[in-house]
Amino acid sequence: MMKVAVVGAGLIGQAWAIVFARGGCEVGLWDGDPQASARALRLIAELAELLQDKGLLDDAAGAMARIRRETALEQALADAAYVQENLPERLEVKQEIFARMDALAAPGTVLASSSSSIAASRFTDELAGRARCLVAHPVNPPYLVPVVELCGAPWTSPQALDDAQRLMAGIGQKPVRVRREIEGFILNRLQGALLREAFRLVEGGYVDAEDLDATVKDGLGLRWSFMGPFETIDLNAPAGIRDYCRRYGGLFESIAREQTDTGPWSEALIDTLEAQRRRLLPADGLEARRLWRDARLMELALHKRRTARDA
Template identity: 65%
Template sequence: MNVPSLPSVSIIGSGLIGQAWAVVFARAGCVTTLWDGNPQAAQQAVTLIEQQMQTLARYGLVDDVVGAMAHIRVADSLEAAVAQSDYVQENLPEVLDIKLDIFARLDAAAPPHAIVASSTSGIPATAFTEDLAGRARCLVAHPVNPPSLIPVVELSGAPWTSEQTLVRTRAIMEAVKQKPVTVLQEIDGFILNRLQGALLREAFRLVEQGYVSVEDLDTTVSHGLGLRWSFMGPFETIDLNAPGGIRDYAQRYGPLYQELAKTQVDTEPWSNALIDRVTTARRADLPEDKLAARRAWRDQRLMALAAHKLQQLNKTEVPDAD
């Protein structure tokens, strides 16, 4: 029952998320076993994982592709995939019946000490683990896509998930260089999407009410608000933005933000007219047939940013700031 510093890992489901998880675990040095209901898909995934690693290596985000790939295996059966596992990461479609079925199979097959985690973003662990004998070792470990580039992982247990499961999963994620966040009680949207939702709602509201264009709203974040948030959270940001720290900030600006909040309370659905308007603005900037190319650009930018952050972290000397 020791926490292995480098666990043996099983990846259940070898689609995009499963592949990215395989990159994360294998590049960290974990023996990583893939299983997919479609055996051909799992074999194909190995090729795609290697291609992803080669791309990441060009940005310095994988040191040794051959060494990392040597940690990857494909299992013929789910039982074989998890037989030697310390940690199981499930990545099947977001359908409750599928989660119920696969978690029953995984709980039956995985060794007693293994943790069994789901990548689901939308289904709470409560909904698919309640009746399992091993429910205490089950939880959600929700990545942001792709986890190979965006390290945060939200850990959300059911009420019956043991404290030890959460603590061990956190340690495993840290060991493979991810950034775990513990969701202390189950809540829809976990933490990240709740924060995103709050900002998006204000963004849609400001456009709907005619205060700003879609393009300028994006500029406000991409050349302003988002810069600090790419290396500091919102609390640290405001802690540094008042002479006396966060208490001082709250005293200075709390009343302003409270006044703003009073105008940020509507809960209407985004109207069709609003979605039309935002869509029209986006398609004027980026035609639909350029979406795929822009996604490739985004992934390149994410890789370059990850490399930049790594370089900043590894810096022993920084230029004087005067």
Template identity: 35%
Template structure:
């Protein structure tokens, strides 16, 4: 699909430089790529460079690729100039989650990028089928859905739309792997993809419990960080459940606990997000933050993920 093999890519264009786009920029810089970024906001460059500077200590702990440097970042004056350069070998779009905006932007990128270059969208939920409708060559458009922050969380979910060439999906999946990501290549489109659908189920149940006064924000967070979250970090929910069946594995677990699936434990319909529920969630998070600033919380989160990665053998080096 792309004239450049995934392992030979040297320059990436990142379109949109907010939290997700900026996180992609930091990740690609840390992996030794030249990065050209564009964002229409007047203060985009200052914010992006601050984000990269803030992320760099965590990236140094993760391990920088040979030649990695924040100095390899260039800000382009226009969308077309960001991707039209013949050296641009991959494009990552990270615009706000508005379907018409995504649709128009991907069509512009398709018109401006060199022929054959794969263009990926960071959308967190829109199917590529819905976003590629106005592009002249939709075959090269794929979803490359990351997790925040993209420079730290390994997962990226890759899937094409109805008009996407399979070769583009395969190329993108291989490229993300070369670029240091953990890749799930989906065989079919699914609104919200995989991880977001699972997160959404937990999120909705949490909102119900807060709305009904059944649990506090602090209770819910502790129930994960002090419970299943410690197992999910390295084993995932399905294999964790299989171990609940002992030597009989998943089969015994289902035979033993299967009837409980009929119990009305969860309420997957979204509750009404009224002022009372909103205030309860906001107030609970403020209590949980306990005076820590956003920057302090981000630093603690980043260090925590790094420590978990080390503790589970997925990152070399001593813990701090």
């Protein structure tokens, strides 16, 4: 049974501990704050029970038995084949922890960061073991949303990336290989493109926040929950993707000419969206709605698991 070290016991670290333990790995959980790691174990246990109640975890007690709280980083890294780092998104923090891990971990151990914006090349360039370092960027929470983006630095070895991909696939995640470093990786860039156009459409008075959200959740999002954009358009023209491009390429080229603004979102626009969203959901209802969201994600994850054989 493979041992994995989870470094950092915040929300992402807790989620990763569940993912690895659910997948059958032994997990060494460490945080620089002993109280944080102790608190994390309690929260992980509660989460494991919830996932078991929802049918997304077969044996909560067995999963928890595979998670061990370590009091020293050296203990967490001992015998670990893979490390998932989850410390704050600050360059100096990444540089410091990766220097420590590179000095302590066995030579064959893969060192991965959950960074969502900092490329691996920025915090591994001076390390002796930089070839085994990469980013493994999850979607939050990874125990419900399985995609994880794997992106190495220019010097990351193919073996390290292959090992990370094999592990992620083996524990039920959906690894995506990012072939070259790019700011925001893939998911955030796609999300950012949609958000920028959504903001622009509201700012231009074409639609309000509620109807924009309806367009995605009751339109595009229904297909996107089980197909990506390329498969979507491949199926939306009689002869496939080339036929689609011939039919609609001119339309999207014309639209793209209007999508050239790169300025920041204005305060006035943010005020408008804040007012529209708070009319739909008062601020004191945000936490309850987040719990509702997570419950829906659990139902969707279970449905997709049941139907995966038909994909």
